[in-house]
Amino acid sequence: MIRNANIPGDDENRPPVLELQDVTVSFGMGAEAYVVLDEACLKVEENEFVVVIGYSGSGKSTLISTLAGLTTPTRGAALYRGEPMPAPGPDRGIVFQNYSLLPWLTVVGNIDLAVKRLRRDLTGTARRDYVQKYIDMVSLSGSEKKYPSELSGGMRQRLSLARTLSMQPEVLLLDEPLSALDALTRSVLQDEIIRLWEEDRRTVVMVTNDVDEAVLMADRIVPLTPGPGAKLGREFDVTLPRPRDRTTLNFDPDYKHLRNEATRYMLQLSADKKTRTETRRFTLPDLEPANFGA
Amino acid sequence: MKYKIIRLLDVAGMNCFEPVVRLCYGEEPRQQVRKIGLFIVAPVVVFALFIGAWAAIAPFIKTKAGSLPSPVDVAGSLVDVYEFHWREYAKKADFARTGDDRDTTLALVTQQLADATERKAVVEAELAELTATLDAETAATLKKYEEAIENQTLVYHASQFEREQELHKLGDKLEVSQDEPREQYVASVREHQTLSARESTHLKELRSDLAAIRKSTTPQFAALLREKNDLDQETQFLDKRASLLSDGNRRSNVASAALTLKNADAALAAAAPGQRYDATLDYLGAEERVLSSAGAIYAKPPTFFDQVFTSIECVFVGFLFATAIAIPIGVLCGLNKVIMASLSPLISLFKPVSPIVWLPIVFIVVGGFIERPDEAWVKPAFLSSAITVALCSLWPTLVNTALGVASIDKDHLNVARVLRLSMWDRLTKIVIPSALPLIFTGLRISLGVGWMVLIAAELLSSSPGLGKFVWDMFNNGSSDTFSQMLLTVFVVGVVGLLLDRIMIVFQRLVSFDGGATAL
Numbered sequence: 040m041i042r043n044a045n046i047p048g049d050d051e052n053r054p055p056v057l058e059l060q061d062v063t064v065s066f067g068m069g070a071e072a073y074v075v076l077d078e079a080c081l082k083v084e085e086n087e088f089v090v091v092i093g094y095s096g097s098g099k100s101t102l103i104s105t106l107a108g109l110t111t112p113t114r115g116a117a118l119y120r121g122e123p124m125p126a127p128g129p130d131r132g133i134v135f136q137n138y139s140l141l142p143w144l145t146v147v148g149n150i151d152l153a154v155k156r157l158r159r160d161l162t163g164t165a166r167r168d169y170v171q172k173y174i175d176m177v178s179l180s181g182s183e184k185k186y187p188s189e190l191s192g193g194m195r196q197r198l199s200l201a202r203t204l205s206m207q208p209e210v211l212l213l214d215e216p217l218s219a220l221d222a223l224t225r226s227v228l229q230d231e232i233i234r235l236w237e238e239d240r241r242t243v244v245m246v247t248n249d250v251d252e253a254v255l256m257a258d259r260i261v262p263l264t265p266g267p268g269a270k271l272g273r274e275f276d277v278t279l280p281r282p283r284d285r286t287t288l289n290f291d292p293d294y295k296h297l298r299n300e301a302t303r304y305m306l307q308l309s310a311d312k313k314t315r316t317e318t319r320r321f322t323l324p325d326l327e328p329a330n331f332g333a
Numbered sequence: 334m335k336y337k338i339i340r341l342l343d344v345a346g347m348n349c350f351e352p353v354v355r356l357c358y359g360e361e362p363r364q365q366v367r368k369i370g371l372f373i374v375a376p377v378v379v380f381a382l383f384i385g386a387w388a389a390i391a392p393f394i395k396t397k398a399g400s401l402p403s404p405v406d407v408a409g410s411l412v413d414v415y416e417f418h419w420r421e422y423a424k425k426a427d428f429a430r431t432g433d434d435r436d437t438t439l440a441l442v443t444q445q446l447a448d449a450t451e452r453k454a455v456v457e458a459e460l461a462e463l464t465a466t467l468d469a470e471t472a473a474t475l476k477k478y479e480e481a482i483e484n485q486t487l488v489y490h491a492s493q494f495e496r497e498q499e500l501h502k503l504g505d506k507l508e509v510s511q512d513e514p515r516e517q518y519v520a521s522v523r524e525h526q527t528l529s530a531r532e533s534t535h536l537k538e539l540r541s542d543l544a545a546i547r548k549s550t551t552p553q554f555a556a557l558l559r560e561k562n563d564l565d566q567e568t569q570f571l572d573k574r575a576s577l578l579s580d581g582n583r584r585s586n587v588a589s590a591a592l593t594l595k596n597a598d599a600a601l602a603a604a605a606p607g608q609r610y611d612a613t614l615d616y617l618g619a620e621e622r623v624l625s626s627a628g629a630i631y632a633k634p635p636t637f638f639d640q641v642f643t644s645i646e647c648v649f650v651g652f653l654f655a656t657a658i659a660i661p662i663g664v665l666c667g668l669n670k671v672i673m674a675s676l677s678p679l680i681s682l683f684k685p686v687s688p689i690v691w692l693p694i695v696f697i698v699v700g701g702f703i704e705r706p707d708e709a710w711v712k713p714a715f716l717s718s719a720i721t722v723a724l725c726s727l728w729p730t731l732v733n734t735a736l737g738v739a740s741i742d743k744d745h746l747n748v749a750r751v752l753r754l755s756m757w758d759r760l761t762k763i764v765i766p767s768a769l770p771l772i773f774t775g776l777r778i779s780l781g782v783g784w785m786v787l788i789a790a791e792l793l794s795s796s797p798g799l800g801k802f803v804w805d806m807f808n809n810g811s812s813d814t815f816s817q818m819l820l821t822v823f824v825v826g827v828v829g830l831l832l833d834r835i836m837i838v839f840q841r842l843v844s845f846d847g848g849a850t851a852l
Contacts, residue, residue, distance in 0.1 A: 109747055129753065133751055137744060139745060141767075186845065206752075
């Protein structure tokens with residue numbers, strides 16, 4: 040099922056797929072409360088590839104789990120197709136940062152856990168073929184009988200992706216799926232995710248800390264200001280034509296411009312944050328250590 | 334192949350043999366030899382040292398039941414209990430033998446009996462001869478020694494009497510009112526008493542030396558005596574077998590009972606009018622005997638190995654009870670903080686209670702449920718021991734299960750939430766598999782505790798098993814039984830070790846993180 044990309048004129052009638060309205064998430068109570076997200080606003084349209092970019096510890100995972108319904112906002116509202124966010128479900132498939140594979144199940148077992156639950160119509164060979172289709176999709180063929188502990192980091196992330204894709208979610212939420220991988224594996228998987236997305240343009244929200252990755256993959260980049268109390272910053276639309284080829288892209292002036300601008304903006308955010316914290320610095324008393332020797 | 338064997342050894346928890354396998358495949362021989370030295374040779378040497386130290390110390394620890402049995406005695410007692418075991422089983426089999434089997438066995442046994450009797454006669458003759466020569470040799474020595482003691486006794490008596498007379502005389506002449514002579518007199522009487530005591534101690538020592546000489550035997554004599562004892566037992570055993578194969582056989586019993594029945598029937602047929610009622614009673618009694626003798630089995634006393642088996646059975650029954658209680662409660666505690674908080678005082682309260690306290694209570698309660706212990710399909714003593722084992726061994730499983738369930742990875746639960754798994758699926762597909770390694774750690778500790786508790790429980794409740802065996806041996810109090818008690822120590826240790834190894838295998842099979850297991 041290949042859905043068409045943004046149909047012009049249709050957007051105004053339909054509510055966005057995901058929407059955050061002044062969402063504040065904090066943990067703890069009273070004076071000890073730790074504010075992770077502070078009045079964040081975000082709209083994600085149908086079939087859009089949105090990348091949220093932010094420093095580590097800026098509440099990216101909290102943002103994703105709010106979008107999945109795993110975390111309930113302390114204040115504000117999270118909407119799914121205009122309705123209040125329902126309980127987490129397979130329609131908002133999430134790929135966790137640390138894979139979250141079940142270590143006692145094999146590659147097949149991990150995917151089958153989801154398939155058995157969600158595709159009760161499939162039995163016997165049909166179900167096996169269905170599982171195999173997703174294993175092949177993420178190029179894990181040949182490792183069906185392996186356990187997660189026997190897989191490399193990249194393979195684990197592929198498996199995690201396959202499990203989520205097998206749920207056939209309407210929205211794919213990727214929580215720093217590539218940040219634990221080495222640079223080479225990372226670029227292979229970036230291409231793979233793009234390929235899968237282009238086959239079947241779902242709505243994707245991906246979180247990352249890598250500007251290059253964001254520019255390469257996104258339709259729209261949303262920066263997250265450094266936490267605590269992270270807000271969503273100025274958005275960048277990425278209008279580079281697809282498919283984007285990483286080798287030629289490096290010479291594209293638009294790409295370079297966008298990349299530099301986004302990087303500068305992120306560095307600016309960090310600098311602001313530093314000045315903000317510097318004002319709160321304690322002034323140390325002007326003390327000299329006593330000289331015991333003499 | 335090499336890695337398969339190594340993996341197998343790893344799962345079985347026998348990593349110490351890994352270097353041997355690697356050496357066989359010629360992998361880094363120097364390294365492997367060093368490892369063999371560390372993991373195999375060193376423990377064996379230490380074990381040998383332990384046995385050596387035991388053998389050296391044992392003769393110096395004297396008890397009422399002879400000196401502490403040496404390793405050789407204990408090994409001998411293993412042979413003894415094994416012999417007893419197979420003899421009892423042979424008798425049991427003989428009792429039920431029929432037909433040609435019975436005839437051929439009887440012929441064989443009769444032959445063996447004749448052989449044994451012959452050998453016994455030879456040994457007895459040798460023994461008698463040896464006794465005669467030894468007696469003649471020792472008689473002379475003994476006589477001299479006895480005379481010497483006699484003389485010494487007379488000398489001491491005479492000197493004591495003399496001293497007493499002297500003191501009496503001195504006492505008569507004493508000026509009691511004056512301090513100095515009085516004190517002198519008291520001192521000399523005291524000296525007399527000390528001297529007499531020393532003399533009588535000397536005499537006692539001499540007499541015990543004499544007793545030692547009387548008892549002393551040559552190794553040859555001891556060996557012959559042992560052989561004679563063994564042959565005594567063997568002939569007795571063969572005699573019993575012969576009787577069980579002929580007159581004492583079940584078939585013979587049935588035949589004789591049938592004959593009685595036939596006679597009773599005939600008697601009833603010929604009975605005069607006044608005796609018919611009594612004759613019928615006789616007939617019915619005879620009928621009863623035919624039935625009971627047909628179904629009879631040889632009343633075999635439990636052998637050592639039967640006791641080991643019963644103990645293992647009992648510990649497993651108790652362990653099953655404990656598992657059935659501990660895992661569900663542990664899962665509930667792990668899942669729900671309220672349940673955990675409300676149960677933890679109870680758990681903390683009962684966890685340290687000793688089996689010795691539980692047993693009598695359990696015994697009374699179980700006794701209340703089973704009114705006629707003889708007819709019950711399970712012996713109350715057995716059930717009480719099993720329940721005591723359960724009560725003492727369920728805690729490690731409970732605590733570990735609760736911990737395993739409570740410390741489940743939050744991401745795994747998020748997966749369950751996204752998949753909208755039902756409560757049951759969440760439990761069986763996510764929670765339990767994830768807690769399984771810790772559950773098995775708990776089970777392993779529980780089984781170890783259960784085995785330790787069981788021996789104490791059996792000892793107290795007189796439930797058949799190793800505990801009762803030790804208690805019976807203690808009450809017997811001969812040197813043979815003493816070494817059988819020490820044998821029990823090793824058997825309990827070995828069985829405990831095996832149970833632990835079995836649990837390690839299970840633990841390894843369910844652990845997905847490949848983590849190391851403690852020894």
